Amino acid sequence: MLQFDRVTLPESSEALRAEVRAFLQQNAEHLERPNSDFTTGHDPEFSKKLGRQGWIGMTWPKRYGGGERSFFERYVVTEELLAAGAPVSAHWIADRQSGNLILRFGSEAQRERYLPPITRGESYFSIGMSEPNSGSDLASVRTGARRDGDGWRINGTKLWSTDAHRNHFMIALVRTEPPSENRHAGLSQIIVDLKNDGVQIRPIRNMAGGEDFNEVVFDDVWVPADRVIGEPGNGWRQVTSELAYERSGPERFLSAFRVFVEFTRLAGDRPEPGVAQAIGRLASHLLTLRRMSISVAGMLEEGKSPEVEAALVKALGNDFEKLLPEVARLAATGRSTQSAEYRRFREALTDTLLLSPSFTLRGGTREILRGVIARGLGLR
Amino acid sequence: MTSNDLLLDSAGRIFADHSDKAVLDAAERGEFPERLWNALVENGFHQLAMPDSGVELADVFAVIGLAGRHALPLPFAEALLANRWLGDSARLGSIGLVQGDRVVDVPWGRRAELILALDAERGAYALLDGGGAGVYVEQDRNAAGEPRDAVPLPEGVTWMPLTEPAAAFLALSRGIAMAGGLERVLDLSLQYANEREQFGRPIARFQAIQHNLALMAGEVAAARRAADAAVDAIGGERFELEVAAAKSRVGEAVGIAAEIAHQVHGAMGFTHEHQLHHFTRRLWAWRDEHGNEAFWQQRLGRHLAALGADRLWDFLATRG
Numbered sequence: 001m002l003q004f005d006r007v008t009l010p011e012s013s014e015a016l017r018a019e020v021r022a023f024l025q026q027n028a029e030h031l032e033r034p035n036s037d038f039t040t041g042h043d044p045e046f047s048k049k050l051g052r053q054g055w056i057g058m059t060w061p062k063r064y065g066g067g068e069r070s071f072f073e074r075y076v077v078t079e080e081l082l083a084a085g086a087p088v089s090a091h092w093i094a095d096r097q098s099g100n101l102i103l104r105f106g107s108e109a110q111r112e113r114y115l116p117p118i119t120r121g122e123s124y125f126s127i128g129m130s131e132p133n134s135g136s137d138l139a140s141v142r143t144g145a146r147r148d149g150d151g152w153r154i155n156g157t158k159l160w161s162t163d164a165h166r167n168h169f170m171i172a173l174v175r176t177e178p179p180s181e182n183r184h185a186g187l188s189q190i191i192v193d194l195k196n197d198g199v200q201i202r203p204i205r206n207m208a209g210g211e212d213f214n215e216v217v218f219d220d221v222w223v224p225a226d227r228v229i230g231e232p233g234n235g236w237r238q239v240t241s242e243l244a245y246e247r248s249g250p251e252r253f254l255s256a257f258r259v260f261v262e263f264t265r266l267a268g269d270r271p272e273p274g275v276a277q278a279i280g281r282l283a284s285h286l287l288t289l290r291r292m293s294i295s296v297a298g299m300l301e302e303g304k305s306p307e308v309e310a311a312l313v314k315a316l317g318n319d320f321e322k323l324l325p326e327v328a329r330l331a332a333t334g335r336s337t338q339s340a341e342y343r344r345f346r347e348a349l350t351d352t353l354l355l356s357p358s359f360t361l362r363g364g365t366r367e368i369l370r371g372v373i374a375r376g377l378g379l380r
Numbered sequence: 381m382t383s384n385d386l387l388l389d390s391a392g393r394i395f396a397d398h399s400d401k402a403v404l405d406a407a408e409r410g411e412f413p414e415r416l417w418n419a420l421v422e423n424g425f426h427q428l429a430m431p432d433s434g435v436e437l438a439d440v441f442a443v444i445g446l447a448g449r450h451a452l453p454l455p456f457a458e459a460l461l462a463n464r465w466l467g468d469s470a471r472l473g474s475i476g477l478v479q480g481d482r483v484v485d486v487p488w489g490r491r492a493e494l495i496l497a498l499d500a501e502r503g504a505y506a507l508l509d510g511g512g513a514g515v516y517v518e519q520d521r522n523a524a525g526e527p528r529d530a531v532p533l534p535e536g537v538t539w540m541p542l543t544e545p546a547a548a549f550l551a552l553s554r555g556i557a558m559a560g561g562l563e564r565v566l567d568l569s570l571q572y573a574n575e576r577e578q579f580g581r582p583i584a585r586f587q588a589i590q591h592n593l594a595l596m597a598g599e600v601a602a603a604r605r606a607a608d609a610a611v612d613a614i615g616g617e618r619f620e621l622e623v624a625a626a627k628s629r630v631g632e633a634v635g636i637a638a639e640i641a642h643q644v645h646g647a648m649g650f651t652h653e654h655q656l657h658h659f660t661r662r663l664w665a666w667r668d669e670h671g672n673e674a675f676w677q678q679r680l681g682r683h684l685a686a687l688g689a690d691r692l693w694d695f696l697a698t699r700g
Contacts, residue, residue: 001563002597004605006612009699017697083693257693265689273678280681281632281673284625286696288606295605316598367591374590377570377597 002309002376004291007298013076020080023053033085034351036258038251039162039212039362041087044121050081050088051121056095060103064111065119071301075294079250085258089163089212094118096249097242098125098171101189105230105238114169114191126164128172128192128216129239132157136368138173139183139236143218145174145190151225152176152190154218160362164214165201170194172218173239176232187235191227192218208354241305246363248296248310253289253317255359256324256352260286262345263328266335278331285320289313308376315369318360325352384439391443394419395450404658407453408525412491417454421470429464441556441611448557448666449564451658453526455487457553462496465546466507469494474510475550481533483508485669489529490517497533500547504539522669524661548623551670552610555627558634558666559607562600565641565659569593572645589644596640599633606630612700621683624676631667631676638663 024031030046050056058074060066067073081088099118102110117123134140143156154174164170170192177186192199198221203211230238260282267275292313299306329349335342360366374380398416407413420426427433429440440460447456455474462473471493476486478499486495492510499505508531511517518530573584573593583589610626613619638660642649649656667673684692 001566002601004601006605006608008612011699014699079697083697261689261692264685264692267685269686269688271681271685276681276685277674277677278681279684280624280677280679281628283680283684283692283696284606284629284632284677287609287622287625287698288602288629290696291609292602292605312594312598312601315594316602370591370594371587373594373597377593379570379573379584379590379593 002312002373004295004309005298007291007295009072009076009294010070013072016073017076017080019053020055020077021084023049024080024084024086030087031085033087034258034347035255035355036082036085037255037352037355038082038092039089039358040210040355041085042089042163042166042212043087044090044124046087047091047121047124049121050091051119054119056091056121057099057115057119060099060115060119064103064115065117066115067119071297072294075250075297079254079290082250082254083257090124090166091118091121092251093127093162093167094123094125094169097127097245098169100245101171101238101242102229104241105189105234107226109226110191110229123169124163124167126161126167126170126194126214128158128161128164128170130158130160132159132215136365138239139187141173141175141187143172143174145176145188145223148222151222152228154190154192154221154223156218158216158218160204160213161216162213162362164194164216165203165211168194170199170216171229173235176235184236186233187239188232189229189235189238190223191229192221192223197221197223207357208351240307243364244296244300244305244307244310246310247314247369248293248300248306250290250293252314252363253286253293253320255355256321257286258348259325259328259345259352262341262348263332266332266339266341266345275331278327282324282327285323289317289320292316308372311364311369311372311376314363315366315373318366321359322356325349325356384442387435387439388442388446390423391425391446392450394423394425395447395452399450399452401655401658404451404453404655410527412488413453416452417472420456426459426463426470427468429460430468431464437614438611441552441614444553445556445560445607447560448662449560451561451564451662455492457550457557458487458492458496461546461549461553462494465505465544466494466496472510472512475546476529476531478502478533482530483533484528484530486510486517486529486531488527489531490519490527495531497537498542498546498550499539502539503542505542505546506533506537506539508534508537522665524658524665526662526665545620547670548620551627551676552607552614552623554666554669555610555623555630556607558630558663559600559604561659561663561666562603562630562633562637565637565656565663566593566596566600568656568659569596569641569644572648576646576648583644592640592644596637599637603630603633603637609700616700618698621680624680624683627671628673628676628680631673634663634667 054067055077058067058069145152145154176188200217202215444457458475473494474492475496476483483497490511493512495508495510497506509515606626606629610622613622
């Protein structure tokens with residue numbers, strides 16, 4: 001049975017929460033966004049301000065610019081930012097997983113070089129996993145790197161790399177040995193400098209009108225040997241270890257939160273039973289998902305690798321992100337569409353609806369997650 | 381082992397010994413499980429929720445959850461809470477709800493010697509004799525075949541003020557029992573999927589089955605976390621609202637999980653001979669008892685609407 005312990009946030013988290021809220025109030029000009037999706041607001045100025053607050057790389061050692069704070073404190077900061085609709089996408093991946101990966105598997109020189117600028121909110125990372133022919137089947141990646149002098153020469157194409165056209169680095173999962181019977185062998189993770197290594201980056205417009213994800217082409221791109229993270233060939237183990245960080249956070253159930261807020265505003269203080277019911281239903285889901293997510297933060301804090309629990313939180317959370325706009329949409333029916341409240345609601349609803357297909361695709365599809373959970377249940 | 385683990389361990393042993401398929405079937409035919417009740421009294425479990433029992437209420441609810449896991453066929457939560465509010469008694473107590481001039485939905489009212497009549501609107505309760513004390517009882521049952529009886533409300537009963545949120549306690553007792561029942565149903569489904577072979581392999585190897593069970597596991601885990609959170613809120617100012625969230629979230633999980641459990645079990649699970657229905661029918665019945673999803677969602681939603689959109693997040697971002 002999968003266990004989600006009754007974890008309570010430490011008392012110290014409340015003072016921190018108040019700090020974050022005060023900071024957000026002082027920086028309200030950054031919050032004018034119609035949705036609360038973590039991938040759609042790229043704002044380096046805001047990221048640098050967060051860096052000055054010490055809110056990036058919070059759990060990392062101080063000698064790399066980190067705050068040596070707990071996963072719970074990081075949790076409080078990230079959920080407050082998301083709930084307020086803050087533009088966090090610039091530093092998000094670096095803070096959530098790239099930095100942790102470098103910290104855990106990288107060389108001392110890599111830690112000293114890459115981590116401090118991340119914590120200052122100045123250095124941004126993209127994920128380089130998917131390819132045109134490798135989505136859910138990640139182990140089938142074909143982008144290859146071969147030894148060339150004191151470095152590696154990379155050829156291939158990465159796809160769906162969010163903000164690669166804006167960010168500084170990508171951690172690319174590449175094949176450094178030819179495919180063998182063990183398809184998880186021979187993969188490596190290499191840091192690519194997106195501004196200086198000569199990769200070709202083409203933004204891809206999404207159905208919501210945004211240009212956030214990209215195709216990144218490597219045509220004989222050479223990188224020095226010290227860009228490899230960990231041992232060559234250890235890529236699969238490293239890349240799967242990122243998943244507990246990637247999958248369990250509040251961004252996996254708060255993407256549609258803005259709709260909930262505007263729906264509640266539209267409902268007024270004495271809503272009819274059906275509308276109250278919709279609000280209560282959504283709240284009951286959100287309270288529970290958040291607690292499950294905090295349970296996983298507790299496991300991370302204890303140094304565990306809760307990959308199955310994280311997959312479960314993400315699967316459940318993503319389904320909720322899709323349920324939310326549907327429940328609100330139907331419960332809001334019959335109201336005047338001309339009020340300012342309704343316009344705000346509709347703007348959030350439309351924006352979120354158009355982004356919603358990505359919720360159950362990015363970071364592991366619902367189908368992949370269910371497979372992970374099934375394995376955890378002993379079914380495969 | 382903590383004292384909580386020891387308590388759950390000894391309760392679990394009694395439940396397992398005295399709540400097998402034969403006992404469940406007999407209870408459904410109307411035979412009260414006297415041996416089970418006697419074993420509980422002998423071991424002091426009827427006094428578990430008394431203010432001086434030395435057991436935290438949170439642990440009492442954990443035991444009620446375990447009773448749900450075993451589909452315990454007697455009014456366990458009611459007997460415990462009646463003793464908490466009425467004082468020590470080895471006589472079986474139960475609890476019903478005042479509706480007009482009757483007290484309805486009394487679990488095992490036909491067998492209970494004492495009935496606590498709860499009038500939530502009045503914020504009060506009255507003490508009545510039950511069927512076990514010779515009072516006329518109108519027999520009825522829920523979808524699980526559990527007795528849910530009615531007695532007339534005598535004129536001139538003495539009303540006493542409630543000092544605890546009794547309605548929320550009862551709703552939570554169903555919520556936590558459903559969480560326990562859901563875990564049992566998941567265990568049964570996993571076991572069945574691994575054993576049952578079709579097309580030359582266990583059906584657990586089929587992706588369609590795996591995905592349904594993964595979905596079910598998510599609902600079951602959510603139900604457990606939601607119910608535990610409400611238990612943790614006992615004594616706090618948010619308690620009733622956390623019960624609202626828990627009872628409704630668990631109720632939603634029941635709808636999804638029980639459906640999948642039966643689909644996985646196939647026709648076997650549709651037979652009376654199989655034990656699955658003892659759990660799924662209780663889950664279906666319990667989600668409607670002491671306020672269903674709609675009731676509690678409206679309660680929670682009214683509170684949040686009154687708080688306003690700009691304080692919604694603050695309510696959700698609780699420490700506990």
